[in-house]
Amino acid sequence: MSECILILGATSAIARGVAAAFAARGDNLYLASRDEDELRRSAADLQLRYGVTVHYRVFDAEATETHEAFFNAVLADTPDLSGVVLAFGYLGNQLAARDFAVAAKVIASNFTGAVSILSLCANYFEPLQRGFIIGISSVAGDRGRQSNYVYGAAKGALSLYLQGLRNRLYPHGVRVITVKPGFVDTAMTYGLPGLFLVATPQQIGQRIVATLGKPADVVYLPGFWRYIMLIIKHIPEAVFKRMKM
Amino acid sequence: MGTLTTAISGWGRYPVQVCELARPERYAALLPDTASLIVRGQGRSYGDASLNENGRVLLTERVNRLLEFDTDQGILRAEAGVTLGEILAVIVPKGWFLPVTPGTKFVSLGGCVAADVHGKNHHHDGAFGDHVLAIELVLADGSRMTCSAEQNALLFWATVGGMGLTGIIAEVTIKLIAIQNSQMTVRHHAAANLEQLFALMQNPAIDDRYTVAWIDSMATGAQLGRGILMCGHHAEDVTTIPQAASQRRIPFDFPDWALNSISIGAFNSQYFRRESGKPEAFASGWDAYFYPLDALENWNRMYGKRGFVQYQCVIPDAAAYDGMQKLLQTLSASRRPSFLAVLKRFGAEGRGLLSFPMKGYTLALDLPIRDAGLFDLLNTLDEIVLHYGGRVYLAKDARLSAETFALMYPRYQEWRAVKNSVDPEQRFSSSLSRRLGITAEDR
Numbered sequence: 205m206s207e208c209i210l211i212l213g214a215t216s217a218i219a220r221g222v223a224a225a226f227a228a229r230g231d232n233l234y235l236a237s238r239d240e241d242e243l244r245r246s247a248a249d250l251q252l253r254y255g256v257t258v259h260y261r262v263f264d265a266e267a268t269e270t271h272e273a274f275f276n277a278v279l280a281d282t283p284d285l286s287g288v289v290l291a292f293g294y295l296g297n298q299l300a301a302r303d304f305a306v307a308a309k310v311i312a313s314n315f316t317g318a319v320s321i322l323s324l325c326a327n328y329f330e331p332l333q334r335g336f337i338i339g340i341s342s343v344a345g346d347r348g349r350q351s352n353y354v355y356g357a358a359k360g361a362l363s364l365y366l367q368g369l370r371n372r373l374y375p376h377g378v379r380v381i382t383v384k385p386g387f388v389d390t391a392m393t394y395g396l397p398g399l400f401l402v403a404t405p406q407q408i409g410q411r412i413v414a415t416l417g418k419p420a421d422v423v424y425l426p427g428f429w430r431y432i433m434l435i436i437k438h439i440p441e442a443v444f445k446r447m448k449m
Numbered sequence: 450m451g452t453l454t455t456a457i458s459g460w461g462r463y464p465v466q467v468c469e470l471a472r473p474e475r476y477a478a479l480l481p482d483t484a485s486l487i488v489r490g491q492g493r494s495y496g497d498a499s500l501n502e503n504g505r506v507l508l509t510e511r512v513n514r515l516l517e518f519d520t521d522q523g524i525l526r527a528e529a530g531v532t533l534g535e536i537l538a539v540i541v542p543k544g545w546f547l548p549v550t551p552g553t554k555f556v557s558l559g560g561c562v563a564a565d566v567h568g569k570n571h572h573h574d575g576a577f578g579d580h581v582l583a584i585e586l587v588l589a590d591g592s593r594m595t596c597s598a599e600q601n602a603l604l605f606w607a608t609v610g611g612m613g614l615t616g617i618i619a620e621v622t623i624k625l626i627a628i629q630n631s632q633m634t635v636r637h638h639a640a641a642n643l644e645q646l647f648a649l650m651q652n653p654a655i656d657d658r659y660t661v662a663w664i665d666s667m668a669t670g671a672q673l674g675r676g677i678l679m680c681g682h683h684a685e686d687v688t689t690i691p692q693a694a695s696q697r698r699i700p701f702d703f704p705d706w707a708l709n710s711i712s713i714g715a716f717n718s719q720y721f722r723r724e725s726g727k728p729e730a731f732a733s734g735w736d737a738y739f740y741p742l743d744a745l746e747n748w749n750r751m752y753g754k755r756g757f758v759q760y761q762c763v764i765p766d767a768a769a770y771d772g773m774q775k776l777l778q779t780l781s782a783s784r785r786p787s788f789l790a791v792l793k794r795f796g797a798e799g800r801g802l803l804s805f806p807m808k809g810y811t812l813a814l815d816l817p818i819r820d821a822g823l824f825d826l827l828n829t830l831d832e833i834v835l836h837y838g839g840r841v842y843l844a845k846d847a848r849l850s851a852e853t854f855a856l857m858y859p860r861y862q863e864w865r866a867v868k869n870s871v872d873p874e875q876r877f878s879s880s881l882s883r884r885l886g887i888t889a890e891d892r
Contacts, residue, residue: 215474241476245476245516249516252517252518252539391450391451395454
């Protein structure tokens with residue numbers, strides 16, 4: 205049976221890398237994001253390059269009241285849904301720390317919207333005793349830093365949520381994988397100073413798909429970020445609070 | 450959208466200029482939102498065509514999706530940032546091929562339109578633009594316009610070969626050619642000198658869909674212009690599909706002394722002996738046939754860190770033999786080694802107002818930059834080309850003067866009128882367009 209994988213936030217660079225990696229191994233795809241024109245373009249591209257079936261549907265992470273209807277429509281189109289990749293997110297800007305309106309949007313996108321759609325996915329997979337949920341969080345969620353702590357807090361909350369979800373779904377045979385990318389060469393990071401060892405979205409996409417064949421629960425990508433974050437997490441707070449990061 | 454200010458160059462690695470790069474990821478973000486910008490696809494033009502010193506360079510590499518492929522008619526529509534290599538990976542297994550292809554598949558589709566590139570089949574099939582059914586162009590005011598030979602034709606033919614100066618080429622629809630087989634049938638014919646080479650190229654019994662002559666640029670005297678004419682066509686019979694050649698890399702910049710008249714002379718003599726012994730037809734995979742240098746990922750590093758200039762010119766049929774002889778004599782006398790010297794035939798001039806091809810013969814030379822004397826030599830070559838009624842290819846150029854450019858491109862004023870009507874503020878501007886006096890120096 206050909207499987208179909210739902211990608212939420214499918215038009216970001218990382219999501220496109222994930223979609224290509226799934227399509228390259230023959231999986232059918234269901235793309236979802238706010239931008240219908242981009243969805244149409246990416247769907248056509250994946251079908252032509254990889255010969256897989258690609259559906260798409262408009263999805264707004266922040267409009268949680270629409271999620272149930274959205275997910276039911278996805279299931280009506282693809283009864284053989286085998287997995288979900290949550291790839292949406294919103295970095296916000298420097299104002300997020302001072303302007304609650306911006307902060308609320310960051311939280312709504314990265315956390316509230318994610319919880320809303322993932323609970324629908326979890327409720328669907330749980331009784332089926334199969335399926336996977338891959339949540340793309342961020343290394344920013346591992347420790348609060350002055351430069352992006354609202355985004356970091358939302359992603360950190362998402363990581364915790366995924367951890368709990370994994371605990372709940374494990375006995376039901378549903379995989380939950382938390383992915384924490386480091387620096388990836390996307391529009392979010394383009395031109396930012398101080399980046400190092402930047403990975404391409406294609407590499408990240410391939411590695412995300414590869415995690416399904418491994419027993420990992422929480423994956424840093426590229427892998428050395430586990431050690432970078434290990435060090436950062438272990439800096440005593442008394443020292444960390446003085447650092448400019 | 451973030452921008453990255455950094456020093457970049459074209460494929461020849463000369464000149465190197467600081468530009469402000471922006472890299473949109475959405476189709477709708479392909480917009481001229483700065484006072485001065487030029488689009489850059491894969492940066493495979495050789496000189497400064499995709500540079501905009503101290504100005505915006507819009508990268509299209511992330512807007513690279515295939516949109517529609519009619520496998521019955523062989524019609525493909527795609528975003529302009531896609532490379533020919535990505536297109537070939539999809540179309541060849543379905544029995545289609547590019548109607549025209551340059552010598553590398555690592556170029557963007559949009560770049561092929563902007564430079565109106567040609568291949569080894571120009572004398573039969575014309576240039577790339579002749580096979581473009583339509584483009585979507587983003588104009589200076591941000592509006593989008595569909596252009597083709599039927600619709601907005603004047604703007605279409607100003608954009609085909611227009612070096613990205615009329616707008617952002619965002620989508621391209623092309624007509625492909627059908628192939629029965631992914632293999633090529635190839636024949637090599639040796640010529641002891643330029644006269645023999647021209648005789649071979651003009652012989653209809655030897656001519657083929659694709660022809661290209663390799664010239665031993667170090668040969669002098671009675672052997673001047675000796676070379677090998679390589680003829681090929683898509684094989685008709687069904688045989689096995691060959692494996693693509695593996696990718697190799699040049700790991701470092703070659704030192705200046707690596708390529709000199711002795712090493713290149715030795716290579717050329719050996720190459721001539723080896724390749725001239727293949728008069729019988731043999732099979733070659735399309736990748737190795739069309740893109741031999743692609744197997745060496747960054748071969749431009751062979752020319753050292755100071756980079757190189759590719760000088761490509763065309764001389765009309767009537768004067769071609771005399772002109773080529775004069776060019777090769779001048780080059781040979783300069784003792785400047787050209788690692789690559791390639792001669793091809795061109796068919797009739799196309800409709801692109803700034804397109805390079807005209808009926809005649811085209812010579813391409815790779816010349817490493819060792820000292821300023823090279824530029825004096827190239828000015829001398831310009832004079833020869835101009836004298837014989839020819840012109841220089843802008844996609845390869847890094848140093849032509851504004852005066853010479855205007856003399857070489859007689860339809861420039863006609864193009865100018867179109868440019869003024871669609872881009873009165875000269876928003877689309879590159880280092881090349883300013884050097885050639887197409888757009889003003891001060892912005």
